[in-house]
Amino acid sequence: MVILDLISQHFTKMSKSQKKVANYVLEHPNDIALYSAAEFGSKIGISESTVIRFSNLLGFSGYTELQKLVREQFFKESSLTSYQQSKMDIPKDISFHKQVMEQDRESILATMNQIDDVAYQAAIQRLSNAKSVYVLGLRSSYPAANWLSFSLGLVKENVHFIRPETEDVIRTITQMDEHSVVIIISFHRYLKETIQIAGLIRNQNSYIIGISDSILAPIHAYSDILFPIYAANKSTLDAVSPLFSFMNAIVAGLIVEQKENFMKRQALYETISGHFLFEEGKNPL
Structure with missing residues (x-):
């Protein structure tokens, strides 16, 4: 509209x-x-x-x-052009990195102020009670969706990262029902594939949590709750900091809500030796 x-x-x-x-x-x-x-x-x-x-x-x-x-x-103008121009406007001096990071801090603050507390609590409750959780994000939203699905999987079971490029998405969608929660991340430019998949998920009566850069983004038509992430420009690059900060708030909220379950899963992880996977860091001299 x-x-x-x-x-x-x-x-x-x-x-x-x-x-x-x-x-x-x-x-x-x-x-x-x-x-x-x-x-x-x-x-x-x-x-x-x-x-x-x-x-x-x-x-x-x-x-x-x-x-x-x-x-x-x-x-x-394209989102990349917008992103480039916003950075070109910053005076290039010794504190350039601080100015870029200050812009990120302001975006996080703006996002924090526009997230509805009631909607956030409702999302955490839905995730806590869900029998299965799915996370979808394509193209520029893919890394964020990957991180979120991994992090949520540390807290509870049956968390799935939807990968249309390597799996039968239709089969995955048929496994969803009214006890499923699906988190869909969609930023400008809004991919038609993401919106089409959201429409199919909507038919399964699953609860959809949308994360986007505008309350009027196309994904809003399929979302039960939509969380807007502030970015000074259209580029997803500018939204990375507030997006990951908000996703961290989702994971943290679920950990608090599922404290006992999280501690059990943490204990299970610690029973498995990881010496062949991880290298211990050395203390600086």
Whole structure:
């Protein structure tokens, strides 16, 4: 759904000030793409809080989500171009790495603030009670899905990493039911294969947890819960830090919820000698 559709859908519910925002967004999308909520409000003579309430009325968790959608719809550069440009804008000096990492910290903070506490707790409960858990992520989302499935597998049994390139996905989907939870990671550019698989999973009545870069990403149509990950640009590269931080929060929440089960699995791991797999590190002199 494009921004025009959203504004048209909610226009009659808007206050006079919010309608002023709506009209300005449609006429000058560049401004909302470039300015903060406070700067944008000051530019058209309204308060920052009005801009934020306008964003919430359209269904966004905050102004940054609205800004992200506007950028995606009105600026057509590729995600890699967007990522490259954002890094080129950073002054190249001795503290370059600190500035890049500071951007990551800000993205983590923004993601933390827009994750709904009730939705998070509901997701943890579903994962805890699930008889089986599946994780799907393709292309740029593949490494994250791989890490998440491995980490969840340390906490509970029957965690599966879906690999369409090496397995019969249809057969895997037929094993899912209402007692299954499926985590689907999907970022811009949104792969059709991911969305098509999500549609098939939906028919199995499994519970779907979506993780994406926007509440209006295509995966939202199939998700019971959708967690938005903030990134300053469209690139999945910029979302890596907040994405892994949030996935770590999911694993940690499940460990707390499944404390006894986790300790049993940990003890089982420790009974198996790993001397032929792992090398002990040496202490620095």
